[in-house]
Amino acid sequence: MRRSILSTEDYSLTRGAPGTGREGLVISPMPPVRPGAHNWRPTAAARAALRGVEVIVSGAHRETGRRARRRNRRARRAVAVVCMAIATVLGTSVYALSAITACSGGVTTLDAAVAPELAPAVSAVADGFNGADHRAGGKCVRVTVRAAGPAGVTALLSGQIPAGAGVRRPDLWVPDSSLWLRLLSKPPRTVGGPLARSPLVAAVPRAQAAGTPGTWTDLLHAAAPGERRSRAVRLVLADPSRTGAGIASLLIARERDGDAAFAAFARSVRESTAPDVAGEFGLAAKAASQPAPVLAVPEQAVWEHDRKEPAAAFHAVYPRDGTLSLDYPFTIVDDRPGARLFERALRGGEARERFLAAGFRDPTGRAPAAFARTSGLSAAPPAVLAEPDPALVRRTAQEWARLTxxxxxxxxxxxxxxxxxxxxxxxxxxxxxxxxxxxxxxxxxxxxxxxxxxxxxxxxxxxxxxxxxxxxxxxxxxxxxxxxxxxxxxxxxxxxxxxxxxxxxxxxxxxxxxxxxxxxxxxxxxxxxxxxxxxxxxxxxxxxxxxxxxxxxxxxxxxxxxxxxxxxxxxxxxxxxxxxxxxxxxxxxxxxxxxxxxxxxxxxxxxxxxxxxx
The missing domain is CATH 3.40.50.410 (von Willebrand factor, type A domain)
Structure with a gap:
């Protein structure tokens, strides 16, 4: 008595009934396969998933000679397909068998900590990278990708989190902004250029876009406290102590006014600061109609939000007086074998297309083609501000900590x-x-x-x-x-x-x-x-x-x-x-x-x- 679990055009996989002596998985032949119908090969992860599982070719088809060998070859193909199916069910990443067999000399695994919004695209690139035969120092190179907030990694690298506190130190790091590297007194020695870009914009509900100030200077003035008139807008920031978008927003405000004006600005936005960029949209949804909320967010966040919630779409205002961009720098924290190989993959054409498809601009500022067809976004490159020097970044971050x-x-x-x-x-x-x-x-x-x-x-x-x-x-x-x-x-x-x-x-x-x-x-x-x-x-x-x-x-x-x-x-x-x-x-x-x-x-x-x- 067997219960079918899944089948292919070659073989079916069944589970033997308890107490029959055939409790394992049983592969039974199906009608003849078309030539070349299956070319899947199992991964080491899939093989591990089957380890200890009995795979039995049905006794009714035990044969000898040439016919038996043909059956065995077809059975091995079937096992490969079954491995693929089980790996899929178990959520196991699947890579080509040739890459696994090439790793007899061992594996070097690199841990990559990536800004959460870019992590899915980087993970997809890593899947392809891991499925190929990349070797360094006589070993195969594998990359694991995890989403990691940049503030935590910065605290770890700056020594604010002790080495023995159980926080994992990454081999590779892609923060949302190179501003985090400027906060470090001793940044990693190997910092590559940007993998993608996303300029900071002023996002407003589309119905309010027409009346939004077109420069950061006018926007900050409209949101300024201390005026006898009511504020025209309520500026919402992502937490500068946790996000690159928040730090960039502070730097833009810091450059436009003196100490007293910046102090007043910091104190006023403290109550309308969200933990992260996604939280900014949440605050805007809960806000009263007046004063109108204006979100300082990366362009990619507007793209992502409008894709998921088209009924509550936002419009991106690109300040005419220039803006700063999140630039996602590839950073090697510990220069282990294979790090440069993965960087090359992240700078390749396939990776670039993945980043564009996720709503990021490429390192040159080229926008996704979809932007030209999307209301509320512009494919044209925005005006840019000069990159702030490390001393200003550190001072501004310290001032925010004191003022708030x-x-x-x-x-x-x-x-x-x-x-x-x-x-x-x-x-x-x-x-x-x-x-x-x-x-x-x-x-x-x-x-x-x-x-x-x-x-x-x-x-x-x-x-x-x-x-x-x-x-x-x-x-x-x-x-x-x-x-x-x-x-x-x-x-x-x-x-x-x-x-x-x-x-x-x-x-x-x-x-x-x-x-x-x-x-x-x-x-x-x-x-x-x-x-x-x-x-x-x-x-x-x-x-x-x-x-x-x-x-x-x-x-x-x-x-x-x-x-x-x-x-x-x-x-x-x-x-x-x-x-x-x-x-x-x-x-x-x-x-x-x-x-x-x-x-x-x-x-x-x-x-x-x-x-x-x-």
């Missing part, structure tokens, strides 16, 4: 009697001007910013010169029925100067710094932000020297809490304030008009580019 750390701020506002004085040229008092600027500055902070608010004068809370008005916590967190952001905005709108209050500056600053040090959050930038219009005039408080000495005594370089002082009006004692700030590595700014305060917020944020050494 969470912020934890204690805002300390002076409500002494002098804050009731009018601001020349306006209808605002000093306190109203500071409150108004603070409300606008609050709009620049994301919901995960932790913020608390104190006010100070003299004897606001018994003998204490300060009083907490809003407890520390995330702006998006709730305090009763409202968010902390709403509570702070409401508090700022209702602040009133204490008519007979003096300025208890020293003991308030010392108490604020001690509170922030006591509740320090190492994963955040911890700051005391002081607004005042004058100088300390509390005779019952500590002296300036005692205050400075106490601030220095509690200072820890590994747990920095900086004081940032914004002095407003003509009565500010800058020298006094600078001594307080210097004791914590902080800074002092002076403002004469309300609009100066908002500018100072941007400059204070930009200090994070060099903190804590500046």
């Amino acid at each position: 750390l969470g912020s934890r701020m204690l805002s300390v506002l002076d409500v002494s009697g002098s804050m009731a004085q009018p601001v020349p040229g306006s209808r605002l008092t000093r306190l109203q001007a500071i409150a108004q600027a603070s409300q606008e500055g609050l709009a620049l902070q994301p919901d995960d910013t932790e913020l608390g608010q104190w006010i100070f004068s003299t004897r606001l809370d018994g003998d204490r010169d300060w009083r907490q008005t809003v407890p520390m916590g995330p702006l998006g967190g709730r305090i009763g029925s409202v968010t902390r952001r709403q509570r702070i905005l409401s508090s700022l709108a209702t602040l009133r100067p204490k008519p007979d209050g003096a300025t208890g500056l020293y003991d308030t600053v010392l108490a604020a710094v001690r509170y922030m040090r006591r509740t320090y959050r190492p994963e955040m930038v911890n700051t005391v932000l002081v607004f005042t219009d004058g100088r300390n005039d509390d005779p019952g408080g500590p002296t300036l020297d005692r205050t400075v000495a106490a601030l220095r005594a509690g200072r820890e370089e590994t747990r920095p809490v900086q004081i940032i002082v914004i002095g407003f009006g003509p009565d500010v004692d800058t020298a006094e304030l600078r001594r307080l700030a210097d004791a914590t590595g902080g800074s002092v700014y002076t403002a004469r008009a309300p609009q100066d305060i908002l500018r100072i917020f941007g400059e204070a944020t930009a200090r994070r580019l060099c903190a804590p050494s500046c």
